[in-house]
Amino acid sequence: MKPVSLAQKLATFHEPWQPRTVGTFNGHDLMVVKANGAFNWHRHDDTDDFFLVLKGRLLIDMRDASVTLGPGDMFVVPRGVEHRPRADEEAHVLLIETSGTPNTGDTATAAPRRLA
Amino acid sequence: MKPVSLAQKLATFHEPWQPRTVGTFNGHDLMVVKANGAFNWHRHDDTDDFFLVLKGRLLIDMRDASVTLGPGDMFVVPRGVEHRPRADEEAHVLLIETSGTPNTGDTATAAPRRLA
Numbered sequence: 182m183k184p185v186s187l188a189q190k191l192a193t194f195h196e197p198w199q200p201r202t203v204g205t206f207n208g209h210d211l212m213v214v215k216a217n218g219a220f221n222w223h224r225h226d227d228t229d230d231f232f233l234v235l236k237g238r239l240l241i242d243m244r245d246a247s248v249t250l251g252p253g254d255m256f257v258v259p260r261g262v263e264h265r266p267r268a269d270e271e272a273h274v275l276l277i278e279t280s281g282t283p284n285t286g287d288t289a290t291a292a293p294r295r296l297a
Numbered sequence: 298m299k300p301v302s303l304a305q306k307l308a309t310f311h312e313p314w315q316p317r318t319v320g321t322f323n324g325h326d327l328m329v330v331k332a333n334g335a336f337n338w339h340r341h342d343d344t345d346d347f348f349l350v351l352k353g354r355l356l357i358d359m360r361d362a363s364v365t366l367g368p369g370d371m372f373v374v375p376r377g378v379e380h381r382p383r384a385d386e387e388a389h390v391l392l393i394e395t396s397g398t399p400n401t402g403d404t405a406t407a408a409p410r411r412l413a
Binding site for chain 2: 204256
């Protein structure tokens with residue numbers, strides 16, 4: 182029962198697009214991730230996708246729109262909506278998804294779920 | 298489909314302990330709240346309680362422990378655990394709970410769910 186410092190957790194790794202689980206909540210994984218460059222286009226049919234930018238700037242492309250998030254900006258990609266997160270420079274993000282959701286939308290290509 | 302600036306939403310109201318819903322996610326309400334002073338002791342039997350401090354300092358008392366959160370610190374109170382959030386000075390917090398959860402743990406005394 183300790184608070185989790187998201188900045189401390191983010192300081193434990195460097196690779197972009199490799200989320201680290203830092204807690205759980207109602208069947209969801211609470212994750213931090215470093216965004217850098219473009220991730221792949223994907224979608225999650227069974228979960229909305231929560232993004233909160235902690236540092237830097239994150240763009241989320243969807244097929245018919247694109248949003249830009251700075252620190253303290255939150256966005257939820259509804260389930261089933263194709264999207265591609267990207268960042269021109271490293272950005273730090275809090276992610277929330279149903280536990281076990283493959284980050285690429287596909288278990289074959291997903292990053293392993295790791296703890297930080 | 299717009300990003301939500303949590304700081305902008307927090308600037309629209311002043312009353313402490315009156316959460317404002319700023320989005321929804323997988324059957325949960327995403328809320329911002331201003332903490333100031335001590336809230337009441339309560340518990341939620343049907344939902345974990347997610348806290349992320351955005352500004353200031355939040356204490357969460359539980360019956361056998363107390364945690365202190367600063368900006369960028371996250372804490373999840375497990376369902377069923379009695380707790381009392383408090384802040385000596387105004388703190389800004391992102392809260393996530395199952396949609397419709399009474400903030401006091403009791404519909405009779407709960408703040409109305411309002412949008413910001």
